[in-house]
Amino acid sequence: MEVLTPKEMGQADRLAEQAGRSLWHLMQAAGGSVAREALARFPDRRSVAVLCGPGNNGGDGYVAARLLRESGLAVDVWRSAEPKPGSDAARAADAWKGAVGALADFTPQADMLVIDALFGAGLARDLDGAEREAVERVKAAGSVVLAVDLPSGVSGSSGEVMGEALQADCTVTFFRPKPGHLLYPGRALCGEVVVADIGIPAGVLADIEPQLWANEPAQWRHALPRPKNIAHKYQRGHVAVFSGKMSATGAARLSADAAARAGAGAVTVLSPPDAMAALATHLTATMLHRFDAPEDVLAFIKERKVHAAVCGPGFGTGEKQKAVVETLMHESDVPLVIDADAITVLSQDLDCFLAVRNSGEPTLVLTPHEGEFGRLFPDLAENKTLSKVERARLAAARAKAVVIYKGADTVIAASDGRAAINTNGTVWLATAGSGDVLAGLVAALLGQGMPPFEAACAAVWIHGQAGQREGFGLTAEDLPQAARKVLAELISR
Numbered sequence: 001m002e003v004l005t006p007k008e009m010g011q012a013d014r015l016a017e018q019a020g021r022s023l024w025h026l027m028q029a030a031g032g033s034v035a036r037e038a039l040a041r042f043p044d045r046r047s048v049a050v051l052c053g054p055g056n057n058g059g060d061g062y063v064a065a066r067l068l069r070e071s072g073l074a075v076d077v078w079r080s081a082e083p084k085p086g087s088d089a090a091r092a093a094d095a096w097k098g099a100v101g102a103l104a105d106f107t108p109q110a111d112m113l114v115i116d117a118l119f120g121a122g123l124a125r126d127l128d129g130a131e132r133e134a135v136e137r138v139k140a141a142g143s144v145v146l147a148v149d150l151p152s153g154v155s156g157s158s159g160e161v162m163g164e165a166l167q168a169d170c171t172v173t174f175f176r177p178k179p180g181h182l183l184y185p186g187r188a189l190c191g192e193v194v195v196a197d198i199g200i201p202a203g204v205l206a207d208i209e210p211q212l213w214a215n216e217p218a219q220w221r222h223a224l225p226r227p228k229n230i231a232h233k234y235q236r237g238h239v240a241v242f243s244g245k246m247s248a249t250g251a252a253r254l255s256a257d258a259a260a261r262a263g264a265g266a267v268t269v270l271s272p273p274d275a276m277a278a279l280a281t282h283l284t285a286t287m288l289h290r291f292d293a294p295e296d297v298l299a300f301i302k303e304r305k306v307h308a309a310v311c312g313p314g315f316g317t318g319e320k321q322k323a324v325v326e327t328l329m330h331e332s333d334v335p336l337v338i339d340a341d342a343i344t345v346l347s348q349d350l351d352c353f354l355a356v357r358n359s360g361e362p363t364l365v366l367t368p369h370e371g372e373f374g375r376l377f378p379d380l381a382e383n384k385t386l387s388k389v390e391r392a393r394l395a396a397a398r399a400k401a402v403v404i405y406k407g408a409d410t411v412i413a414a415s416d417g418r419a420a421i422n423t424n425g426t427v428w429l430a431t432a433g434s435g436d437v438l439a440g441l442v443a444a445l446l447g448q449g450m451p452p453f454e455a456a457c458a459a460v461w462i463h464g465q466a467g468q469r470e471g472f473g474l475t476a477e478d479l480p481q482a483a484r485k486v487l488a489e490l491i492s493r
């Protein structure tokens with residue numbers, strides 16, 4: 001599903017108006033959907049307090065208040081400021097025939113339903129004054145909260161908290177989700193998100209051309225690799241995975257196993273001399289090849305027709321490793337997944353890395369977690385005015401790479417501006433080696449010819465689904481097999 005920034009949502013609003021759906025009618029539908037969810041989800045609440053702000057978010061609140069009262073509920077409205085005279089919100093306020101209290105006088109109770117219509121997409125600065133105090137009182141009282149569009153205080157474009165924010169049990173948003181619903185901390189503050197149809201025609205999206213999606217199979221399933229019946233193993237993708245020294249071979253094995261389980265026909269672990277014995281005792285279907293110097297790597301890639309390589313998990317960050325990473329970046333055109341230690345190596349000589357990327361070769365997928373992202377793109381990481389999506393996009397454009405900016409709300413971004421926010425991750429994936437598995441999944445899909453952005457999105461989603469299936473107590477070793485089952489279902493459907 002497309003994700004719209006608040007600015008794009010404003011555009012949708014104007015386009016809908018041109019198509020004959022006035023804001024007044026959209027506001028009626030929005031308030032109606034809020035009232036419907038309130039009745040369906042919280043039928044046992046004795047009283048409802050609707051908190052209305054000065055803008056259209058407040059307008060939705062007045063509509064919901066009127067409809068809930070017409071349904072027989074005891075409804076009170078509290079407002080922080082009057083809507084602008086002549087606005088649709090002012091018209092909605094006029095249509096509310098009950099009393100209106102000053103927000104400063106509102107005393108929340110634990111057993112009431114609070115409908116939060118203070119601020120939505122138009123939140124322009126940190127909460128303060130009567131609104132902030134009301135938010136603090138609601139939080140302290142522990143009332144059930146249904147947020148209109150967004151919990152007040154959550155930025156729709158970044159999910160960041162602006163000063164203070166409500167914790168909602170449920171958030172009803174309209175037409176399409178916004179980044180603030182999917183990015184943390186906003187995602188947690190929204191509670192369950194309901195995306196209501198308020199009559200904006202889907203056709204407006206053709207004009208808006210959104211470049212952000214919630215990561216879902218519908219975006220990339222068509223591009224999943226499906227080998228021809230007569231394919232031989234190397235035609236199903238040969239993935240090379242670089243191992244580190246003897247005491248750090250497990251990470252490479254996890255990546256290799258994941259690559260094999262995600263359909264690569266052949267997987268080879270490239271090993272420095274001292275790790276050969278350790279790897280040989282552990283690998284069965286996965287092949288093993290020794291390298292002493294970067295030239296050996298180049299020769300292997302060429303002779304054995306490697307289709308994608310993973311470099312970084314457990315790799316090390318010394319001079320030898322640096323030489324290998326540089327050779328891969330400068331002298332080879334094999335698609336690369338650069339993770340973990342290889343990211344650190346690149347970050348040691350950023351100017352050189354970015355200069356090479358001017359040519360755009362080879363195809364590159366970078367998989368930084370928060371710390372690694374900060375090492376590679378320190379200025380972007382420190383820029384608190386940017387959302388995680390914007391940071392990932394700028395990083396992707398700068399590195400001419402697909403960037404998988406990992407975390408509980410992983411963002412995948414391409415250098416052309418396309419981006420996706422992943423929503424199926426689970427905390428059980430926060431376990432050592434889980435990122436190594438993800439790197440292997442990406443390489444397998446890349447090596448089988450899937451375009452890099454789609455391969456990255458698919459790998460992240462499959463990884464998330466595998467984590468959910470295994471659940472509590474999973475270790476990274478469990479993920480490749482679980483990922484295989486997820487992928488098998490995706491391609492059989």
Ligand SMILES: NC(=O)C1=CN([C@@H]2O[C@H](COP(=O)(O)OP(=O)(O)OC[C@H]3O[C@@H](n4cnc5c(N)ncnc54)[C@H](OP(=O)(O)O)[C@@H]3O)[C@@H](O)[C@H]2O)[C@@H](O)CC1
Binds near residue numbers: 055056058
């Ligand atoms: N788009 C659509 O299709 C539809 C949108 N709909 C609804 O419209 C909502 C967006 O409405 P909106 O643009 O009027 O913004 P909203 O969130 O009400 O806030 C703006 C007001 O708050 C003020 N203000 C801001 N920050 C403040 C602060 N910290 N502290 C104090 N004041 C602050 C700001 O003042 P200003 O900055 O102008 O001084 C302005 O007066 C959207 O969330 C959805 O619910 C639906 O009706 C149906 C269709």
Ligand SMILES: Nc1ncnc2c1ncn2[C@@H]1O[C@H](COP(=O)(O)OP(=O)(O)O)[C@@H](O)[C@H]1O
Binds near residue numbers: 407408425432463
């Ligand atoms: N709380 C979380 N919820 C969902 N996914 C998470 C969470 N924490 C981590 N992950 C995912 O787990 C993986 C961890 O990768 P990484 O940090 O590289 O770990 P490692 O280096 O141990 O393999 C990433 O895919 C990340 O997105």
Ligand SMILES: [K+]
Binds near residue numbers: 057116147151
């Ligand atoms: K709100």
